[in-house]
Amino acid sequence: MPTDYIPFRETNYFSDFICDYLDQKPELRSLYNRFPTIENFQAQFLEKSKTFNNKGRSVLVDVLKKQYSNLEISELTHQQIESLQNEKTFTITTGHQLNLFTGPLYFLYKIISTINLTTQLKETYPEYNFVPFYWMASEDHDFEEINYFNFRGKKIHWNSEQTGAVGHFNTDGLEAVKEVISAEFGLGKNAEQLKEWFKEAYLNHDNLASATRYLANQLFGKYGLVILDSDHKDLKSLFIPNMQKELIEQTAFQNVSDTNAILENLGLKVQVNPREINLFYIKEGLRERIVELDGEFSVLDSDIRWTKSELLKHLTDYPERFSPNVIMRPLYQEVILPNLCYVGGGGEMIYWLQLKSNFEDQGVTFPMLLLRNSALIKSKKQANKLEKLAIANKDLFLDRNTFINKKVRKISNIDIDFSEQIKSLKRQFEDLHQLAEQTDKSFLGAVKAQEIKQIKGLKHLEKRLLKAQKLRLKDQIERCTDLQEQLFPGKSLQERNTNFSELYLEYGDSLIPELLKNLSPLAGEFTILKF
Template sequence: MPTDCISYQNSGYFSPLMNDYLDEKSNLKSLYNRFPKIENFEAQIAEKQANFNNASRPQLVATLLEQYKGVPTSYLTQQNIESLKVENTFTVITGHQLNLFSGPLYFLYKIISTINLTKELKAKYPASNFVPIYWMATEDHDFEEINYFNFKGKKFRWNKVSTGPVGRLSTDGLAEFFTIYQQELGTSTNASALKKMFEEAYLKHDNLADATRHLANALFGELGLVIIDADNSELKRNFIPYIKEELLHQKSHKAVIETTSHLEQYNIQVNPREINLFYIEDDLRERIIFENNNYKVNHTNLVFSEAEIMTLVVTNPEKFSPNVIMRPLYQEVILPNLCYIGGGGEIAYWLELKSFFETVQVTFPMLLVRNSVLLATEKQLKKIDKLNLSWSDLFSKQEMLKNKVTEDHSAFPIDLTNYKLQLQNQFADLFALAAQTDKSFTGAVKAQEKKQIKGLENLEKRLLKAQKRKFSEEIERATDLQNELFPNKSLQERQANFSEFYLESGTSLIPKLIATLKPLNQTFVIITI
């Protein structure tokens, strides 16, 4: 079995911005508070403790207890919720969309990274309590992003129309979806467990938020995970001052624009609106626009004067939904949070926000890239050994893998670099001779050298092509294996659903992940299942 470690930076699957962040490049240090190292949490704890509104804790706990009514709640989760009343309790958060049946595998890795970090923090700082939080993105309205999942290379899509916040979306119609999906699972014990899990989550709950809460709780409740639905009027009541500030002064736009000007060498993840709030109802989530001294809800006839919208904020804060720029602030205002755990794309947009947080005087959390995992079977590991491949080979682009396999099996070197060097040495004598004549002869020597080097390069390409034909079977075995581990030439965790692996591993899957993942370790984890 290959033993080489693949860092995120060397995997080929992270953006230049994320690579530079993970390398702690100096040009990015002003964009985050503290880099996520265990020793840096001491100062983060002190800062959050000094700046958090502890008077909001009782209402936070009351809201969570209300949301957990009727949900089978483990002792550890109950204990974690109650501990949020106490001033020395802090949270670690991950957020995720309400993807159907959890969506891609990394849903598990985000939550496990969060749970495991709270364990590490408790061991290091025993005087404080640390609660893992899953923030359900119930207010998102991009249904097309979440209405499917992949199982063994097949896409299972929920055909339904939705225009409002997905958390409020009715689960009507999922019975028909389930009928099709369960046929793919078979009749094993693990298949029966998956069917029951899906059925109890989606067919016994009225909306997608409740269904997702049930599923996440079924998977992680015994580990103390606390699930929050922030589409809630009581929670938004604590956010009222920031909603008003955004409507009246649009500070987020100015601050984020200034930050993104320092990120021009990278691809900007999100661009701010002038007002980074939506107006939200059951079947509606549309941008609020300031126009002609009035506040208009995009694509509707709703128009408010300043006085009217300020009154609405106070009486009905639940009608205001933060967008991708304001949601992080909402999270940090209502929760005593130390760290946000997310994928590379999420951390990238968080890096645009620190100056905005400073403007509104809210502590900016530490930002941790979630664990990434590659699940491999014993059979696949044996194939890797037989083909004499390393993980670096398998993480490489497929053309590079083909070249590597060809070179390994070839009885002679395909790389003609030595011949090119010999040729260049021979031409060095000709250049010395040319220096004693006129410039036209020097030009002729240069042209001839270029022509002959080009000829060697063409021969090298033809030689490689010929050897690839010769070792086509070995190449096919290697690329088939790579395609199994990296479906659609992408990371497994971004493509496959957990049910594909639960079908094989059952209840041992999550404990194995919990035991293996180290959230502060920046390397891909290879786990045998």
Template sequence: MADCLPFRSTGFFSDLISDYIEEKQNLKPFYNRFPSIEAFKSQIEEKSKSFNSGNRNALVEVLNAQYKDLVTSEATQQHIDLLQEGSTFTVTTGHQLNLFTGPLYFLYKIVSTINLAKQLKENYPDSSFVPVYWMASEDHDFEEINFFNFKQKKLKWKKEAKGAVGHLSTSGLEEVAKTIEKEFGTSDNAEYLKGLFKVAYLEHETLAGATQFLANELFGKHGLVILDADDARLKAKFSDHLKNDLLYHTAFRQTEKQADKLAELGYNIQVNPREINLFYMHDGIRERIVKQDETYHILETDFQFSEQEILDLVDKHPERFSPNVVMRPLYQEVILPNLAYIGGGGELAYWLELKSLFDAEEVTFPFLMLRNSVLLYSDKTAKKLEKLDTQIQDLFLTPVDLEAKQTRKNSSIEINFQKQKEVLAQQFEDLFKLATKTDQSFYGAVAAQEKKQKNGLDHLEKRLLKAQKRKLKDENERVLDLQRMLFPNQSLQERTLNFSEIYMEYGDQLIPDLLEALDPFQFEFLCLELNIYHTKS
């Protein structure tokens, strides 16, 4: 069972994203086309003409090499092979290499992408569509990815780390495995998850390798293709764009203009471009490239290059140049025959700054699709809500507003002085008619008295609400407890919980049920009731 509500009404999405989903006219210059199944026809035609077909061979070569040591499903291998063909396109999502997948929305991103590929194949049978998970292996924000939450505890990988996280050794994760052994329990589902963690992180040398294995285990049978774009063969196909950034600062000039326009429209800016939007990545470091006078410097190091030297380095060692958040989307669209990017609100916010950069670099701008967002709750929780006469949508209110709504609904006394306010308004309307016949001082006295009486009624209404809250405290607390459970730390469940907490009770039916329930074209927030099958403890 599922209920939907608009993203705006949840209170958890920015005006920028809500306006985009609602196709507000002022945002149309910031993207190519709004995603609909019909609009993909034009996107396919445009990408077919603009994509460099020579990039397909390198892409397939890299993917086959990266899958060499993985158990590759027939569906995934078929997708990799199909990428050689000019009628094959990708739809892509990306995510950091969070420990054990990180927040729950990792699943939703990939499920949305797999389902989009399926729907496109049904509607455009003459083409093929490959769901891709782009691993953010070149990120260096270790503190953002070195933990996951399980039952309100943070299970953290303690390690000194620098450079690209994909290169990090998995040493030290034995301690996390020991913690998991204690925390997860001994149910069948717990044993599966513990084994999955151990194989992924204790039998693979790097974080990139561990993440690739984990994502493949969860989604390989559904045809997901996992790409680590940290590869010299792929970056060689991007070398002209690397040089444009180094020499002409194209990304900076174009993105800054777009960001300024968004700011003028009253939106918050997600990212600010730099003059050079590349890092130098080599021998365990990933540091910014800056230009001072005529020399290119690598911050926090003694490395420096002349213009010719750094251009030669792009040709000889393109893998040493790592795109930042502004350039990464361009890199993705250059090396993939991609039609759509599926991401969260924060990601789409910075993509909306990039349209003019893509135009300047003559690269087709993809559809921007907001990933599915989901609140999962059990049938047991659904019964509690029904008993409390509460809708799941009510739990999106602030705790204060939720308590007030519950109190008003369950109070035996009507906590609404609207009738009294209407009577008061009529009385003062008569007084104001009388006041117009006398001097201004009397009119002012009537206005002051009206304000005082209205404030008095508002105050009494609040006092009555407060008194009834005390009287109905136990019943209200049961609803607030449900809210605290489903919205940990007053945040969306999907941004806090790890999939293991849901899988622990729901088991291997979780992903198939998500695949059945999530529609990438349903641009609303989904509240999904799961029928929990309890396993033996």
């Protein structure tokens, strides 16, 4: 499969913040523990070995076995779960919301990056075991973000009035969605497989967490992926000391606020802001913030109240009712998993980089942070069209107007780039400035005004000629922009919009193996693949 690579910064789709991190800018060095290179992992797992409470391994394995009890799993996944008892076993983790039918395509890239990294680590450090983990965001409550997926320009929605943690949502109403996708997917072997996966996941499982676990296992179970729903009493029991510290000392607020101030001084945009208490209270149909006022604790927009002693007792008795928010969830992950590295998207990397000081305050090892693989997939047909139209891969990442203007200039039989004329004009006016300086300085303003007027006139003429050429070359330009729209639907990266089903319909069972073969997690560049 032919591949091409583009630096993330040159795509113009990634923030300066994440690009500065990838460039290992010195001013960001204090925000992370170790940069993700294959050599740095040895120091990471040696440090994690010293700080991780290995007593939690048996709890983790028991929970996983319960959660997998009704699923048929691969022998490799079974071995991976059992290996977690071993103190020389570590995890590489990615996390994602419970998007309907996996949501955007980058769901696949996150997990593939994670699987491939564990393979690479095993080759480099054969005496250790490395398990790829998918952490389901089952306690998230933003249903509007996950209740749809895009298919060929259409949004396929699941309508539900349920509230609370989305992992608890029952799958009522998804029969109607199945009818919609059955019509959209059409006929054929690959279409039937997609329909079967949807039916088994969403109509034969009681809640969204179970449905997502089934689907992720179908896609990646054979590669040893382990899927965890952390919304479990036994796992949260391991996190009680950290939640107590958050409730009573409320140190995360100060720690993260201090880091945010550093980032803002560097001109970087923060991703999340901390609360005084970064925990939710969770029950069926409810997930609301815990707040404290004058020594009394309560659940926002409810009648639930505690004194300090009552709250701590309730936490000990019912840890499953306490849910970490975006600030505390990463800490929870690193407390209950023997984890070395978190694999995530650009936005996730930024908020993780805001959290190191809170990890240090809690005495928990901060993981390495790896930006997941990003890719653009083009078919052979699309690649051939791009070649005939002489469109370079880098040009596809230009915004629409720049893309069109560049293409018009390239295929036009007239030179519509006036940059040389403008440079020449500026040189001429430099001479006029010197002449005015030597004769009568009062003319300097008039000379400058004339310079601005003439440069503006040239630019206006250039725009008019470009517009005329666009009309004359309309058919060719439309072919170019149609291709760009196919590969960048909605003027966004393909991976942030397209659902895997579109590609599976075309490539079937070869899709995931080919991606596993061609995506390199430590490459540090955007990948372009021709299928």
